[in-house]
Amino acid sequence: MQGLTIQEAAQTTGWSPRMLRYIERAGLLELSRSESGYRLYGPEQLQRLRTLRELLARLNFGLSELGFALRLRREPLLRAEVDAWFDAEPERPEHVDPDDWLRWEQDKHEALIAASHTTHMEIA
Amino acid sequence: MQGLTIQEAAQTTGWSPRMLRYIERAGLLELSRSESGYRLYGPEQLQRLRTLRELLARLNFGLSELGFALRLRREPLLRAEVDAWFDAEPERPEHVDPDDWLRWEQDKHEALIAASHTTHMEIA
């Protein structure tokens, strides 16, 4: 039987079994199955799961967001429409006070979603 | 004073004033401001707001997801890491039962997140 069972995989990756199923369900990891339907985690899957943990923690986003990134790669139409929306007619806003981009100390949670946009735009 | 005020913009776009501020805060729309700090919505902004409504409804995703798409374009590092994760060593899973991809009638909410991956993969 090639690969670890879900419980073993959980131990070595730090995810709970519940989450491992969730991640699979979200389309973020493909698994092989044993004859009888058991999930089988190989070295590559384990590696990806560990990397995943790191990514989410380090870059500050969640599974649903990664799920959307996946949609963007799998659905060219979606990708196109989203790109189109972003690229539409920027029409220079005249009055963009640089203050607006430093005024980053505000509402408890609205700050969070906003913060994500600057997270990796260091002082530079 | 070039542009509609937030209340007027709300009326013609279908968003609430609260949401218009939220959208701006999320980095999804840049606005000019009047001398005294009032948000000014020009025709382009109004158009983008209407399009946005459509997009979200039609393609079935939310502001946070679009926010993440924005991060992906603005933060090349993030983009690179996410791409790298997706592209890592696919290691063919031997046993991918096509049933797994039709067994789409399940858990009340887990079905939803999963469904997003097939939404636009018609019968074809």
Place this chain on the structure above:
DNA sequence: CAGACCTTACCAAAGAATTGTCAAGGTTTA
């Protein structure tokens, strides 16, 4: 100056995503 706007900040209701847990039933292994 009064009324009707606007601003930001905060609190909280409603919804959705995340995560645990348990039940009913099949598999593996000692």
Place this chain on the structure above:
DNA sequence: TAAACCTTGACAATTCTTTGGTAAGGTCTG
């Protein structure tokens, strides 16, 4: 066969996002 796994499905606690208010104070217009 019994213990210790696995499967899927469901319910539910927790947490995060989305959305609406409301308060305190500034602006615009009559």
